[in-house]
Amino acid sequence: MKNRLRVLRAEREWSQGDLAKRLEVSRQSVNAIETGKFDPSLPLAFKLARLFGMRIEEIFSEEE
Amino acid sequence: MWCTSNPAQRLYVARMMWAALFCIVFSSAAVLGIRHGHVTGFASYVLAVLPAVPVAWTLVITGAYLSAEKDEFQRNLYIQAILCGVAATLAVVTAWGYMEDFGRAPRLGLTWVYPMFWIFVAVAKPLVGRRYR
Numbered sequence: 401m402k403n404r405l406r407v408l409r410a411e412r413e414w415s416q417g418d419l420a421k422r423l424e425v426s427r428q429s430v431n432a433i434e435t436g437k438f439d440p441s442l443p444l445a446f447k448l449a450r451l452f453g454m455r456i457e458e459i460f461s462e463e464e
Numbered sequence: 465m466w467c468t469s470n471p472a473q474r475l476y477v478a479r480m481m482w483a484a485l486f487c488i489v490f491s492s493a494a495v496l497g498i499r500h501g502h503v504t505g506f507a508s509y510v511l512a513v514l515p516a517v518p519v520a521w522t523l524v525i526t527g528a529y530l531s532a533e534k535d536e537f538q539r540n541l542y543i544q545a546i547l548c549g550v551a552a553t554l555a556v557v558t559a560w561g562y563m564e565d566f567g568r569a570p571r572l573g574l575t576w577v578y579p580m581f582w583i584f585v586a587v588a589k590p591l592v593g594r595r596y597r
Contacts (some may be wrong), residue, residue, distance in 0.1 A: 426470070429537035432596040438537050 403460045405434045408452050422451055436463075469499040473538075476529035483525060491575075519578050537596075544592045549585035553577060 409419050413443065416434070420427040423444070432438035449456045492512050497503035503511050526546070533539045557577055563569035 425535040426538055428593065428596065429535055432537055433597075437596045438540070441536050444536060 401439050401460050402463050403433065404437060406446070406460065408454075408459065409434075412462075419451075423447055470533075470538075471533065472532040472534065475532070476525065477480035479525045479528075480522060483518045483522045486521075487515055487568055490515040490518060500503065515575075517589050541592055541596075545589040548592065549581050552584040552588070553581040558578065 405419075409416070416420075416427045416430045420430045423430070425444070429438070433440050445456050445460060451461060452459060494515055497511050498508050530539055530542065533542070557572075557580075560569055560572050564571060
């Protein structure tokens with residue numbers, strides 16, 4: 401899955417650590433999701449969407 | 465083993481330390497008591513089985529940790545490391561068993577299987593983590 405996490409995080413000037421703290425996960429988790437190497441579960445995707453005030457499909461999209 | 469950054473991991477490490485301590489104490493008691501002939505009869509069977517209690521306990525502790533870990537990525541990493549540990553241990557023990565049968569290797573005590581498993585898990589954890597960097 402592709403995602404816009406890096407851009408959204410940069411817009412808010414958050415480090416990976418800042419985002420990890422807000423999501424209550426490790427920084428490695430944020431990095432793995434950001435680089436598309438790990439797809440988050442639906443609850444975590446909803447948590448991300450709530451945090452950025454967006455819909456899940458505005459953050460994540462299928463790779464073509 | 466890893467940076468203990470969340471409560472579930474801290475609790476897991478603390479519990480595992482206690483289990484390891486009991487394992488060492490019970491194993492030492494079994495070796496000293498049975499090998500040196502201080503304990504005989506039924507008590508020697510009880511003493512021989514005693515080190516398996518903390519061994520089983522660590523598996524319960526690990527299951528409890530996996531249930532308590534809220535970070536799904538860390539949980540995923542650890543499950544993968546455990547699977548690698550199981551696979552490597554089974555492969556080594558099976559290969560060693562055949563070598564033993566054919567007289568190509570010395571006897572490997574079964575008591576080494578359990579520490580071998582955790583050594584493989586400890587080695588696998590950072591290797592599995594590297595895939596996601």
